Amino acid sequence: MRWAARCKEAFEARPGYGLFGIVQGSMYRELRHESAARLIETGFDGYAVGGLAIGEPQDVMFEVLDYTVPSLPQERPHYLMGVGKPGDIVGAVQRGIDMFDCVIPTRSGRTGQAFVRGGSLNLRNAKHTEDPRPLDAACSCRVCTHYSRAYLHHLIKAGEMLAGMLLTLHNLHYYQTLMAGMRDAIETGTLSNFVARFDS
Ligand SMILES: [Zn+2]
Structure with missing residues (x-):
């Protein structure tokens, strides 16, 4: 808390920057x-929840968020x-993050894993050797509209760096689409439907 107060004192306010x-x-x-109460007393632009996602089960993380987020300024x-x-x-997000x-x-992406609707794929697996489908037929990213699972599998097997690059591109697109979908759902007041429909 002393460190947080020192940070606040040292921080120079400027456009585009904030102290959390x-x-x-x-x-x-x-x-x-x-x-939370002591940080709010000091006063920050935003508030981060630290010391979570360090290996605890998901239900424990959610429980901590359930009682921590409501104590932060809305x-x-x-x-x-x-x-x-x-x-x-x-x-x-459902809990206010x-x-x-x-x-x-x-x-x-660098280790051969792709996030897709309904779960994830390990492109190292031999079952993708002859699979002509894209990673995710519903994805509009450059990888899904140009390359097959078989090709991505081949790149991994050949030790091609391009495999990691393409899988990373797709994964970033997947995450951006996921966040955009939740922003839209929040705006239209349908987040609980979004969460209920979300598969894995
Ligand atoms: Zn994609």
Whole structure:
């Protein structure tokens, strides 16, 4: 908390920049509330939930969000650090989180994993060897409109760096589309339908 106060003092306000306070407190409700209350006293542009998504089960993460997010100012952005898989993100948005950062779309791309509607694909698997379908027939990204699963599998097997690049492109597009879909749903008041329809 002393460090947060020093940051606030040192921060120079300028357009396009904001300073976020980071709520700590592990899985202890009282500590999370105390952390949030003291950060709010100091006053920040936004509030991040830290010390989560470090290996705990999803239901524990959601439980911490259930009692932490309501203690943050509603008019300020809420940021969940280091999350996550698509299902984690959907559940966190449902609990009032606005912003995320995560390596999963790019790291997964580099290791042969593609996120698609209904789950994920491991393009290393031999079953894709002759599969002419795109990663996701409903996806409008450059990879899905130009390349087959078989070709992507071939690139991986050949040790081609292009495999990781193409899978990363698709995964980023998937994540952007997911977030855009949730923004639209929030605007039209249909987020609970979106969450109910979301598959994996
Ligand atoms: Zn795609």
